[in-house]
Amino acid sequence: MNPKAFGPIPPEFRTLDTLPWLAEATPAYVYDFGIVATRIARLRAALPRQVAVHYAIKANPLPALLKAIAPLVDGLDVASAGEMDKALDVMAAGAISFAGPGKRDAEIELAIRAGVTLNVESESEGQRALAIAGMLGMRPKLAVRVNPDFELRGSGMKMGGRASPFGVEAQHVAGLVKRLIIGGAEWRGLHIFAGSQSLDTQAVIETQAATVALAARIAEEARRAPPLVNLGGGFGIPYFPGDVALDVEAIGAALAGELGKLDTKYAIELGRWLVGEAGVYLARVIDRKVSQGETFLILDGGLNHHLAATGNFGTVVRRNYPVAVAHRMQDPAEEVVTIVGPLCTPLDRLADRVSLPRANVGDVIAIFASGAYGASASPSGFLGHPPARELLIGRSDHA
Numbered sequence: 448m449n450p451k452a453f454g455p456i457p458p459e460f461r462t463l464d465t466l467p468w469l470a471e472a473t474p475a476y477v478y479d480f481g482i483v484a485t486r487i488a489r490l491r492a493a494l495p496r497q498v499a500v501h502y503a504i505k506a507n508p509l510p511a512l513l514k515a516i517a518p519l520v521d522g523l524d525v526a527s528a529g530e531m532d533k534a535l536d537v538m539a540a541g542a543i544s545f546a547g548p549g550k551r552d553a554e555i556e557l558a559i560r561a562g563v564t565l566n567v568e569s570e571s572e573g574q575r576a577l578a579i580a581g582m583l584g585m586r587p588k589l590a591v592r593v594n595p596d597f598e599l600r601g602s603g604m605k606m607g608g609r610a611s612p613f614g615v616e617a618q619h620v621a622g623l624v625k626r627l628i629i630g631g632a633e634w635r636g637l638h639i640f641a642g643s644q645s646l647d648t649q650a651v652i653e654t655q656a657a658t659v660a661l662a663a664r665i666a667e668e669a670r671r672a673p674p675l676v677n678l679g680g681g682f683g684i685p686y687f688p689g690d691v692a693l694d695v696e697a698i699g700a701a702l703a704g705e706l707g708k709l710d711t712k713y714a715i716e717l718g719r720w721l722v723g724e725a726g727v728y729l730a731r732v733i734d735r736k737v738s739q740g741e742t743f744l745i746l747d748g749g750l751n752h753h754l755a756a757t758g759n760f761g762t763v764v765r766r767n768y769p770v771a772v773a774h775r776m777q778d779p780a781e782e783v784v785t786i787v788g789p790l791c792t793p794l795d796r797l798a799d800r801v802s803l804p805r806a807n808v809g810d811v812i813a814i815f816a817s818g819a820y821g822a823s824a825s826p827s828g829f830l831g832h833p834p835a836r837e838l839l840i841g842r843s844d845h846a
């Protein structure tokens with residue numbers, strides 16, 4: 448049977464003979480904070496100094512990880528009151544912003560009381576925030592999220608250039624900004640997010656330039672410079688065969704040439720790029736079986752812990768994440784196997800016909816590039832298996 452390729456193992460793991468955490472009970476996610484700290488340092492060195500780095504916590508909201516990341520970034524971006532609570536545990540309210548359509552009145556009230564910036568997603572949400580602030584007798588911090596009139600090319604999830612539940616149409620933003628200010632808000636600026644998971648360096652460069660230009664146009668229409676322009680992010684990481692990492696140094700150099708067009712502070716907000724390659728999902732082989740000539744390894748976790756690796760979280764075509772037999776990383780491939788989880792659904796497929804060293808019952812399989820949109824983005828209650836443990840390692844050297 449012809450094997451199918453799998454994605455590239457992140458460089459930090461490529462030279463290991465064995466993953467060092469195999470004694471830990473599976474199923475588990477292990478996040479190496481040393482890798483996160485290295486990514487943040489590289490990004491800081493690449494970006495112009497006036498660009499703040501925010502972490503979008505929905506990528507991985509593990510409290511221990513947030514605590515370790517908070518001192519290394521300038522802000523946290525959240526998308527619910529639950530995420531806001533976690534962010535407030537580790538970061539001052541003034542450095543937290545809250546985006547997301549469908550904020551409930553109670554969430555808006557909590558944000559205003561705490562002093563968190565609300566990224567307003569619609570005219571009516573803006574009016575609701577003003578009314579709630581009025582009742583509280585407080586001055587709300589409001590930024591306006593813009594639905595940009597362009598999208599991030601090569602993006603796995605397009606968030607601009609079309610009808611959208613996110614943000615306010617670009618041509619209506621200046622009017623809303625004026626109404627919010629007249630209504631008593633402290634205007635915190637603009638939030639422009641055009642897409643996610645792009646590996647096209649040139650597309651990111653062009654999108655950032657278009658984003659700065661759009662912010663400048665809105666500032667002119669509103670006759671006010673925004674205090675902060677959040678340029679979004681959308682930096683992708685390699686997951687699949689042929690994927691090549693972004694050139695963040697080229698992105699930073701190009702961005703440096705754009706920023707003079709507007710007198711403001713800037714931020715970029717990243718989730719996946721900061722944490723994705725730092726995480727490994729580990730699950731143990733419960734059974735091996737052969738069906739009609741195809742060998743299956745059945746693990747003690749699957750789609751219930753790692754929906755994205757099964758191809759069911761925002762991908763059109765199912766492809767194989769980077770995978771290895773965790774204690775035989777450098778051994779030659781011996782057999783072609785399909786790796787599945789324990790759920791009674793054919794969707795629960797972690798690796799399709801990959802060529803690996805032999806793994807026996809009790810051995811551990813590692814799925815790499817699993818630090819973002821893993822545990823918290825998976826249906827852990829589905830079929831009632833135990834959840835995956837989550838461990839943060841590598842903290843002491845960096846935090």
Ligand SMILES: *Cc1c(COP(=O)(O)O)cnc(C)c1O
Nearest residue numbers: 503506640643644681717718719
């Ligand atoms: C999800 C999200 C992010 C983070 O996206 P990544 O692809 O993980 O970097 C950033 N900003 C907004 C508004 C988001 O919704």
